[in-house]
Amino acid sequence: MSDGTTRPAPAAHTSPADAAEPPRERVRTGGRSERVRQAVAQAVLDLLAERVVDFGPSEVAARADLNRKTIYRWWPTFADLVREGLNAHSSTVEVPDTGSWERDIRELAHRLAAFFAGPVEVATNAIIAARGTPELSALIVEHFEPIQESWRSVVTRGISRGEVHPDCSPEAVLNTLASPLILTPLTRHRSATRQEVDTLVDLVLRATRP
Numbered sequence: 001m002s003d004g005t006t007r008p009a010p011a012a013h014t015s016p017a018d019a020a021e022p023p024r025e026r027v028r029t030g031g032r033s034e035r036v037r038q039a040v041a042q043a044v045l046d047l048l049a050e051r052v053v054d055f056g057p058s059e060v061a062a063r064a065d066l067n068r069k070t071i072y073r074w075w076p077t078f079a080d081l082v083r084e085g086l087n088a089h090s091s092t093v094e095v096p097d098t099g100s101w102e103r104d105i106r107e108l109a110h111r112l113a114a115f116f117a118g119p120v121e122v123a124t125n126a127i128i129a130a131r132g133t134p135e136l137s138a139l140i141v142e143h144f145e146p147i148q149e150s151w152r153s154v155v156t157r158g159i160s161r162g163e164v165h166p167d168c169s170p171e172a173v174l175n176t177l178a179s180p181l182i183l184t185p186l187t188r189h190r191s192a193t194r195q196e197v198d199t200l201v202d203l204v205l206r207a208t209r210p
Helices: 016-020 031-049 059-063 068-074 078-090 101-116 119-130 133-162 170-188 192-206
Strands: none
Touching: 031 059, 031 078, 059 068, 059 170, 078 133, 101 119, 101 133, 101 170, 101 192, 119 133, 119 170, 133 170, 170 192
16 A cells, blocks of 8 residues: 655666666667676686786776776676686587487587687686685686586486496596596697597597497
């Protein structure tokens, strides 16, 4: 029941990137808001690729050529910034689902080889291995756990179709596949060759045969 008092309408919800939008642009989908988000993500990825591990909103604002108030408002902590960058980075790996275990694992292996050879991934793996920045290492591991689960789903589907031995652990299979693809760029400073990837996949296929 109304008591006759006039109350202000509730404030409209805005997204993080809306902070950089002039009022007339807030009704748009994408546009400047998305460009701001992409600029922040790219700035974070550039810093990680250079193995800069102590950045904050000020450094990201300078790299992204954005107002510091925008960064401080929507990405106020180190964790917020790292997650924004990693979200953009990890979305580049699409998990194949061809209906065939062999085709899936071979295609995934080649995609992972390219992914792990990128400067950001080489840098983040080096950061984890060095154990010098526990907070950043924990953020990276936390971020990639559900992504690794999506990679392991290739093995799970192979088991369900009877193409992979049921005693195989999806985690063990993925670790066997991914470890050389991570270590080659990290220790030999180059990506795994196509032949090396195919040889690795052949080993995995023989080891997981029903």
